[in-house]
Amino acid sequence: MHHLMHRHLGKIVAGAALALTGTAAMAAITLPSDAGAAGSGNGGRPAAAGAPVPGSDGAPPPPGVVERAPAQGKRGTGRDPLTDDELRRAQDLALPRTRHGAVADVTGRPGLERLTTDLVELTPVQARLADPPRLARVSFYDYRSDSYLTTTVNLTTSAVESADTQHGVQPPPGHDEAVEAARLLIADPLGAGLRQDYRAATGHDLTGPDPLSVTGFVYRGRAEGEAPGALGDCGKHRCVRLFTKIKNGQWIDTRRFVIDLSARTVARLG
Template sequence: MHHLMHRHLGKAVAGAAIALTGTAAMVAVTLPSDAGAAGGTDPRSRPAAAAAPGPGRDQGPPPPGVVERPPVEGERGRGRDPLTDDELRRARDLALPRTPRGAARNVTGRPGPEPLTTDLAELTPAETGLADPPRRATVTFYDYRDDSYLTKTVNLTTSTVESADARHGVQPPPSRAEAVEAARLLIAAPLGSGLRQDYRDATGRDLTGPDPLSVTGFVYRGRAEGDAPGALGDCGEHRCIRLFTKVKNGRWIDTRRFVIDLSARTVAHLG
C-alpha cells in the first residue's frame, strides 16, 4: 500500500471520490477574488468601495454594517417547516426502543442503537389541506446486537410512536460516527500499516487515531457487489464500510480496497 498510495493521492483519488459519491464535499474549488478582471482595466471589475464618491456624498468611512439576529427558533415547527432542534431531540427520545436499552448496541458496542437519520415525515392525503397538520418524524437506527435496521414514525403532536419496523439485510449509508469508528479499526489493525506509513510520510507524525483524518464512509454489500471471498461474504447482512480517507488539509490516502466489518469489528482487503 505504501508504494502504491502516492500514485493515487491528490487529484486522481479526489476524482474517483467524486465519481463514486457524487458529492461536492470531496473537492473544494477556490476562485481568486479578482477572477474575471482583465488587468484591472475594466472599471466594472473594481470593487464598489474603490469608486470615487459623488458630489454631496459623505467623504468619511461608511457606517459599520448591521447584522440581524437570526429568528428565534420555537420548540415546535408548523406545517412543513424543518424539524426544530427541540423536535429532533424529542423524536429520537420517543423512537428509542422501549425494551431495556442494554438489549441494543451502537457501533462502539455501548448500550442503545446507533442513531442514523431523523427526518420530517410525509403527511397523509387527508392531512395535506389542514391549516395546522400533525408534526411527525421518521427516525432510523442501526442495532449492532442483531444487525437490524430500525425505522420508527413518531407523532410529535401527540408524543406517540405510530409505527415501527425492523429489517435485516438493509444497509443504509453510514453515519459520520460509523465512518470514524471504521477508520479507528483500520488504523489499529495489522492491515492498517500502509495507512499509518502513508500518514507518516505525508506529515512526519505517527497516526494513532482517526482525529487527524477526514473520512467518508460508503457501504460494502458483499456478494451483492461481486466476488466476496472469505469473511467478506457476511457483508450485506453485517454492517461493512469502505472509506475515502484524507489527511485534514492535506493529501488523499487511498483506503478504498479495505473493508471494515463494523459488526464483527474486523478488517479485510479486497484482492
C-alpha cells in the same frame, strides 16, 4: 522525503482523482483558487464601464450587515425543518423500551446507533387538516442483532405511528460509524499502509482517527460481486469502506479496505 514518498505511495496525483497502490495511496488536491474573483465583486464578471467600484476612491467599503437568526421555537409549522427540540423529542419517542444490554451501538456499548431523523411528508388528507400533525421518521441500527429499525412518531400527539425492523438492509453509515471504522482500520495490521502514508505526509504517527476526515459508504458483499472469505457476511453484517483525508491535507486512498463493523474486523478487496 521525496524518495520515501515515491517508493511507498507511487504516483501522487493532482486533482480529485486518487492514486491506487498496494496498500493506501495519497493524492494531492489542487483546490480552486479565488484568483479572478478579487476586484470584480460580482462573481468574477467584469464591472460595467463607468460603474463605481466599492473602495476605489480610497475609502473603505461599508461594513456588511449580518441579520440575527430568528429565534427557534419548540415546534415548527408546516414544512419547517425539525427544530432542535423536535429532534430530541422524536428520538426519545422512537427509542424502543428494551432491557439494558439488549441492543448495542457501533462501539458495542448498550444502546442503539442513531442514524437519521427526518420530517415526514404528510398525506393529502393530513395536509388538509386545520392543524396538520408534525411527523418525524427516526432510524437506528442495532449491532447486537444486525437490524435496521425505523420508527415514525407524531410530534403533535407524542404517539408512535409505526415501527419496523428489517435485517439485511444497510442504509448509509453515519459519521460516528465512519469514525469507528477508521479507528478499527488504523489499529489493524492491514492499516499499516494508512499509518505509513500519514507519517510520510505529516511526520507524525497516526494513533487514532482524530487527525482524519472520513466519510463512509456501505459495502454489501455478494450483492456487489464476488466477496471471498469473511466479506461474504457483508450485507447481513454492517460493512463500510472509507474516503479518508488528512484534515487540512492530502487524501489517502483506503477504498480497498472493508471494515466489518458488526464483527469488528478488517479485510481487503482484491
